Amino acid sequence: MSAAYRNALDVIAAVEPGVAGAIRGELADQRASLKLIASENYASPAVLLTMGTWLSDKYAEGTIGHRFYAGCQNIDTVERLAADHAKALFGAEHAYVQPHSGIDANLVAFWGILAHRVESPALAAAGARHVNDLSEDDWETLRKALGDQRALGMSLDAGGHLTHGFRPNISGKMFHQRSYGTDPETGLLDYDALRATAREFRPLVLIAGYSAYPRRVDFARMREIADEVGAVLMVDMAHFAGLVAGKVFTGVHDPVPYAHVTTTTTHKSLRGPRGGLVLCQREYADSIDRGCPMVLGGPLxxxxxxxxxxxAEARQVAFADYAHAVAANAVALAEGLVRRGVRLVTGGTDNHLVLLDVSTYGLTGRQAESALLDAGIVTNRNAIPRDPNGAWYTSGIRVGTPALTSRGFGPQEFDRVAELIVGVLTDTTPSSTSKAKYDLPPGTAGKTRAAAAELLTAHPLYPGLDLA
Incomplete structure (x- = not known):
């Protein structure tokens, strides 16, 4: 493995040494940092090596067996393998593996739902088989119908995602959007309030899933609410797909049996390459498979x-062990933080992430994020429910366990990580004039980096990979 990467870097360096240096630098930085960003992980060498191949040189618009270019038999093979593995892993009726990212997966899902629920009846009424066959009057009617649709998703400060209907994102321009939140006292999803909002708003799409909500979701109840108001239930499981794949989330906490359409990224807790995929019930398959050219360009x-x-790796027994360790480590991290006086949104976790309220230290999320980075702890600032500092400076820090669990960290190490986090937050002094500036004593930063190095040395990243 070392020889393969050294040779590859030599080839790159011969053309652009700056890129080769950045690649080496990224590996060094990741080896030397406590990576706690909940949406990041470490892909296996097999996954990484697969991306650096001549499969990237082939255009393959369309779907398996129905391409707009000739000579796509090998792309058909890998796309079919990926789809088959996804269906088997998640128990899905259909899988579409072309999306380049999570937002692309959500766009494919949104437009697939619109095509299935709005476009198809309009075509039938006009006696047309394709939108290109519609008259101008019919097309105007269809465009108006598409523009009148509504989506109901989790609010950003409660843990939702930008792609769930927020105006800065294209999803917020596609739909008339409304948000549901969490209970002001507990921070937990209030299903009764959600039901009342759905009854009043009557959305076409009810979006479930999150990027910063530290608890499980009852998808059976979400489906009941969707069915009651005639909505399509779409679940974005980008963050917790690995916990679904590893059978940590089962029963009503597994979204796939309940959602009409499920989207995910393939990195994060799933530990694959950066990309997305869409799972759906069979009745939506034809519409979802139109992702290219409806939304996407050429498949990668x-x-x-x-x-x-x-x-394929996620279908192995070892991945299930990993997924359960991710959840157990998140509990250990949360308990370690609470024991040391940190306020957590919802008081804890039962998934892979923990959301800290750093306002109790007098800090904004941006100040805390930067101070922790100075000390070798990589996190990201995140809004908390009803955040007074908004989505840029925030009052929270989101941390997650997938990446360090991949390195072999267990509950004891995560308790030590909690201790290091609290030490940095305690010693950080906020600026009185800026929500971004702060002061962290060099001694604290140095001591924390040394302690982190001890933990990281005991659990090396890509052991056996030597680029020297």
Whole structure:
């Protein structure tokens, strides 16, 4: 493995040494940092090597067996393998593995739902088989119908995602959007309030899933609410797909049996390449498969191949062990923080992430994020419910356990990580004139980096990989 990467870097350096240096630097930085960003992980060498192949040189618009270019038999093979692995892993009726990212997966899902629920009846009424066959009057009627649709998703400060209907994102421009939140006292989803909002708003799409909500969701109840108001239930499980794949989330906490359409990224807790995929019930398959050219450009054959490899890895027993360790480590991290006086949103976690309220230290999320980075702890600032500092400076820090669990960290190490986090937050002094500036004593930063180095040395990243 070392020889393969050294040779590859030599080839890159011969053309652009700056890129080769950045690649080496990224590996060094990741080896030397406590990576606690909940949406990041470490892909296996097999996944990484798969992406660096000549499969990237082939255009393959369309779907398996129905391409707009000739000579796509090998792309068909890797796309079929990825889709088959996804269906088997998640128990899905259909899988579409072309999306380049999570937002692309959500866009494919949104437009697939619109096509299935709005476009198809309009075509039938006009006696047309394709939108290109519609008259101008019919097309105007269809465009108006598309523009009148409504979506109901989790609010950003409660843990939702930008792609769930917020105006800065394209999803907020596609739909008339409304948000549901969490209970002001507990921070937990209030299903009764959600039901009341759905009854009043009557959305076409009810969006479930989150990027910063530290608890499980009852998807059976979400489906009941969707059915009651005639909505399509779409679940974005980008953050917790690995916990679904590893059978940490089962029963009503597994979204796939309940959602009409489920989207995810393939990195994060799933530990694959950066990309997305869409799972759906069979009745939506034709509409979802129109993702290219409806939303997407040419499929990335090398990344679809890497998805196939990662999904094959996720079907192994070892991945289930990993997923359960991710959840157990998150509990250990949360308990370690609470024991040391940190306020957590919802008081804890039962998934892979923990959300800290750093306002109790007099800090904004941006100040805390930067101070922790100075000390070798990589996190990201995040809004908390009803955040007075908004989405840029925030009052929270989001931390997650997938990446360090991949390195072999266990509950004892995560308790030590909690101790290091609290030490940095306690010693950080906020500026009185800026929500971004702060002061962290060099001694604290140095001591924390040394302690982190001890933990990281005991659990090396890509052991055996030597680029010297």
């Amino acid at each position: 054959g090398n990344v679809m191949a890497a998805k196939a490899v990662a999904l």
